[in-house]
Amino acid sequence: MNDTPRRLAIGLExxxxGFRGWQQQKDGRTIQPLVEQALAKVANHPVQVTCAGRTDAGVHATCQIVHFDTTAQxxxxAWLLGGNSHLTPEISLQWVRPVAPDFHARFSARWRRxxxxxxxxxxxxxxxxxxxxxxxxxxxxxxxxxxxxHLLGEHDFSSFRALGCQARHPIREVQSVSVTRDGDFIYLDIRANAFLHHMVRNIAGALMCVGRGERPSDWLAELREARDRSQGGVTAPPDGLYLVQVGYDAQFDLHPEAVIPRYGFV
Structure with a gap:
């Protein structure tokens, strides 16, 4: 019997x-413990998962990446089907694959979208x-x-940072960003090396002010340079926010799965 742990990566949506976010909390329904409990039933031992990005209450994911270690063969x-059989309908494992022992869902990630x-x-x-x-x-x-x-590049994003953000510093690099319309839908797509707490929702709230004609387009440059959250717009609701992609170096061979699924409106 081989008791050497192996590391597995999972893509899930x-x-x-109906959740208070990803991370396990003392009070409230969260996603992490449900995933760990489902995998533990397949493994027949306790499982602890690490995710690429901890989503907030009400935020969705179409391609969250997690890893865990197991001695179970x-x-x-079996991980995919067995895990899903023990999960609530709002959570679904999409794929499972072995990864190198040095792969880390969070720290190996180069960017999130x-x-x-x-x-x-x-x-x-x-x-x-x-x-x-x-x-x-x-x-x-x-x-x-x-x-x-005006958000492209590496900047201090304090104006778009939640007051309770626990990140060590507010410097982030936005690598791409676009706003497009398709019929009644408007899509904000943004990719960065990492995000601050409520960063995307605060950006969305500021862009709403521009979209309504209340502020000029260059206001976001002024807001970015102000480094003052109190000067920004409202925090947009979590309902429209999705974690859709996580990028890793080619050595981990996860890019074929880490794509935006096509659900019509997402």
């Missing part, structure tokens, strides 16, 4: 609307409730896109 499909989705129409949604951010007043996507370009 979840509807975060199971075929990969988030997508924020606005449903911009007069009528509120029913089917997409809590899965998009509905806004009934017209939003102009082109000025929002122009404004977002």
């Amino acid at each position: 979840y509807d975060g609307s 199971r075929p990969l499909h 988030y997508r924020y989705i606005f449903l911009n129409r007069l009528a509120r949604p029913a089917i997409l409730r809590r899965r998009v951010t509905w806004y009934y007043r017209p939003l102009a996507a082109e000025p929002m896109h122009e404004a977002a370009q």
Whole structure:
């Protein structure tokens, strides 16, 4: 019997609307303990998972990456099917694969990509409730896109940082950002080496001010340089936010799976 632990990586998706976020908490329903409990039942031993990015309450993921170590010898499909059989319907493992012992879901990640989705129409949604951010007043996507370009590069993002953020410093590198419209949907896509607490939601809130015509496009440059959260816009709701992609070096061979799934509106 081989008792040497091996490391496995998992890609999973979840509807975060009924959870208080990813990380285990003393009070409230969170995603991490449910994933660990499901995998422990397959492994027949306790399992502790590490994720690429801890999502907040109400935030969704289409490609969260986690890793864990196990001495259990199971075929990969047993982890996938067995794990899902023990999970609540809002959480689903999408793939499982072995990785090198030095792979770390969080610290090996080179970048993360988030997508924020606005449903911009007069009528509120029913089917997409809590899965998009509905806004009934017209939003102009082109000025929002122009404004977002002021965030590219490495900057101090204190103006977009939650007051309770525990990151050691506010410096982050935004590698790409765009705002596009497709019918009634407006998509904010942003990729960075890492994100601060509420960073994407605060950016989305500021862009709403531009989209409504209340602020010019270059206001985001002024806001970025102010390094003062109190000067920013509102924090957009979590409903429209999705973790959609995590990038790793080619040596870990995870890029084929780490793509944005096509769900029509996501």
